[in-house]
Amino acid sequence: MAANSKALELLDATAHTWQNLRGQGLDWPAMPAPFKAYPRDVRMVPLPRPEGWPAISCAEVFAGSAAPANVPNAAAVSALAQLACGVTAVVRRTVDEFHLRANASAGALYPCELYLAAQGVEGLPDGLFHFAVQRHALGLLRRGQILADGPGLRAWLTVIPFRSAWKYRDRAVRYLFLDAGHVLENLDGAARALGLSCRVDISANARETAGLLGIAPERERCLVEIELLGNADLASELPPPVHAGLARASTVSPREVEYPLITQALDLSSPGKSRDAAASLPDKRTAPAPLLERPFVQAVLHRRSRRSYMAGPLPSGALDALAVALSNPAGASCGLGVGFVVGGDESAPGGFHLLDRESGTLGASVFAVDRKKFTEACLDQAWMTKAAVLVCFFAAPDEAEAAHGPNALKRLLIQAGRLGQRIYLCAAALGLGACGVGAFIDEDARRTLGLAASERLLYVVAFGPVRGVVD
Ligand SMILES: Cc1cc2nc3c(=O)[nH]c(=O)nc-3n(C[C@H](O)[C@H](O)[C@H](O)COP(=O)(O)O)c2cc1C
Structure with missing residues (x-):
């Protein structure tokens, strides 16, 4: 008999049963931080308010239309980040406040992080940035030329598995990918609305992307790379990170536990640089869905x-x-x-x-x-x-x-x-x-x-x- 696929094994190993749900408490002191905290040397570049929002309707975006091609400025990058995974509501509680975002997220645990490389974008220095969601700003991680050719804009979507695994343990493996899909759909629509492209590559190489983004691969993993403008390779010589300890910011809890099935699932990704049509935009335009005229x-x-x-x-x-x-x-x-x-x-x-x-x-x-x-x-x-x-x-x-x-x-x-x-x-x-x-x-x-x-x-x-x- 043929062996089961890894996909089936992972789904079955993370299946809920009434038995395995019993007695699962939460380790409150280990609750992960929802936002990354970088060393002070990481300069925050504030993002300007978007200059008027694009008017393209849901129907048009879903049908594969896009605004005319455009070289973005800092305001467009601001809109892109806000629409992908920015804060859209603040819930004030007795002792603190809680931020809800543009994307839905299992348990509101928000495992995804967004990184951007910008080159020749008016109003932004050339460099590699982390989107600091709570400040609506970009943390400058490397200053200088990241892409071999400009103008260009590229994004990387990572997940910090422990954010979700803290509550859901190994089952979080499903939510990490689902959550990333929620952010990606927003990013794709926002890119269309802003006249950018959105070519998605889901076969990111964990080691290479960790080095580039300054993340700790055992704590944070790149799932998707997205070309938004231009298709240049990375520059042959990258500017150095602004701080030697960037990877420490991937730690979000004083007591992180590794969940082997999650690591297995993240390791499964086949390395290489093949574009993945399944996660990318449709080539053909289709008829717009009726009724969905809201911007x-x-x-x-x-x-x-x-x-x-x-x-x-x-x-x-x-x-x-x-x-x-x-x-x-x-x-x-x-x-x-x-x-x-x-x-x-x-x-x-x-x-x-x-x-x-x-x-x-x-x-x-x-x-x-x-x-x-x-x-x-x-x-x-x-x-x-x-x-x-x-x-x-x-x-x-x-x-x-x-x-x-x-x-x-x-x-x-x-x-x-x-x-x-x-x-x-x-x-x-x-x-x-x-x-x-x-x-x-x-x-x-x-x-x-x-x-x-x-x-x-x-x-x-x-x-x-x-x-x-x-x-
Ligand atoms: C992958 C995924 C699984 C979810 N599962 C549930 C669920 O089982 N029950 C539920 O009430 N909400 C569920 N939610 C909704 C989240 O609780 C919700 O997105 C989160 O609290 C943030 O609130 P918001 O969507 O209003 O911004 C899920 C969301 C996602 C993305």
């Missing part, structure tokens, strides 16, 4: 996780708009399945409808879903019973790995995260609610959806009318 920027800035769903129908056309919006991005080839659970409350039997991502249409129900049972499988998150639609992302990991090699799991989860963020943005554009769900008893959820024994559920996002005003 993309407004949808990002107003997006929030909402859980107060109301029973009742979706506004006319909303289901089609969602189906079309989820069909446009490239990536159907990475083997990600998308199905909608619709109905299944007291009023109507539930059905599982597969989305044909070529045509943007939903098929007839392929399985009768007991919504109550499915909600129970999602750790009894009772609010899910009333959401009009539960979008489910799934895959056959063995097949995906046979077709796409060791990056398969990463590709699937990043793609699911991207589409998850897109569901949030659709909801914000339509005045509806959305909320990601990564917590489920895997085997129960698989059976309740009628997925094949070789398939696994990867992620769920609820979508539908909610109580209260959605601004």
